[in-house]
Amino acid sequence: MVMEYHQRTVKQPVHFTGIGVHSGVNVHLTVKPAPPNYGIHFKRVDLPAQPTIKAHFNRVVDTSLATVIGDQGCIVSTIEHIMACLAGLSIDNVVVEIDSHETPIMDGSAAQFTQLIKTAGIARQDAPRMYFAVKSPIKLEKEGKSVHLLPADTFKITCTIAFNNPVIGNQTFSLDLTEETFEKEICRARTFGFLHELETMKFYGLAKGGSLDNAVVIHENTVMNEGGLRFPDEFVRHKILDCIGDFSLLGMPIIGHMILYKSGHHFNHEFLKEFFNQKTSWETMTLREFEASRQNNAKPAAL
Secondary structure: OOOOOEEEEEOOOEEEEEEOOOOOOEEEEEEEEOOOOOOEEEEEOOOOOOOEEEOOHHHEEEOOOOOEEEEOOEEEEOOHHHHHHHHHOOOOOEEEEEOOOEOOOOOOOOHHHHHHHHHHOEEEEEEEOEEEEEOOOEEEEEOOEEEEEEOOOOEEEEEEEEOOOOOOOEEEEEEEOOHHHHHHHHOOOOOEEEHHHHHHHHHOOOOOOOOOOOOEEEEOOEEOOOOOOOOOOHHHHHHHHHHHHHHHHHOOOEEEEEEEEOOOHHHHHHHHHHHHHOHHHEEEEEHHHHHHHHHHHHOOOOO
16 A cells, blocks of 8 residues: 655645635645644734644635634635645645635646646655544434545545536546545545536625636536546545545544545534544554554464
């Protein structure tokens, strides 16, 4: 299995500029190195005290349109794509400096985040990487949606979506998450929506920065984007992108098989709370400890 034994950070600051999809404001975002065991923190450099917010599920304050974290009277919105990038590249410790309340949407995917961070370089740190190793199933089912987390030897995600629209329909995608599979199969998948939803949001002062440059837009039975789709099943791949970002808010990577059906930001967050309610279903350990435990379990009992 391709997982990291050590914690990682970026080798040097990485700068991004783009528009906030809901605010329509031009945003500057910089990912900076941080020491081992620091985690991921967002820093609002546009505010007088430059407060920081830890990227953790217990800082989530809204999941209606995107994943929003808040603390000390400030928020950072739409963090799921940059968080998915950091998780997909196995980056544990960074400071994300931002001069607005919303991250830049870029092209609606995590591709530009991924490309520039890989170009800048990733540094291995002298500290073991800790994991949540799933020991027994954890399930949450409600109103036709479900998330199941099962024991496994890797972090595997299987996601199914179902839309009453012929362009999307029912789609399922499954993969073992590694840096390679994230970059090749997931990071380029863009956020999507329907034209009538976009028009309604703009009417109510939302999605001010939303356009065909940063989202796949569907009108009736047609994809409006001139270049079409990047993958035939780009929609479910983007849902996996969102899930990777949302579940990274556990604070440590998972060793387990995540099976999702029609889940979104709100239901993902509900599952994170359920995960921590079932502390007997998982154990925190290093990758070497996990490998040793699997080898011990595989040994036949002594006669």
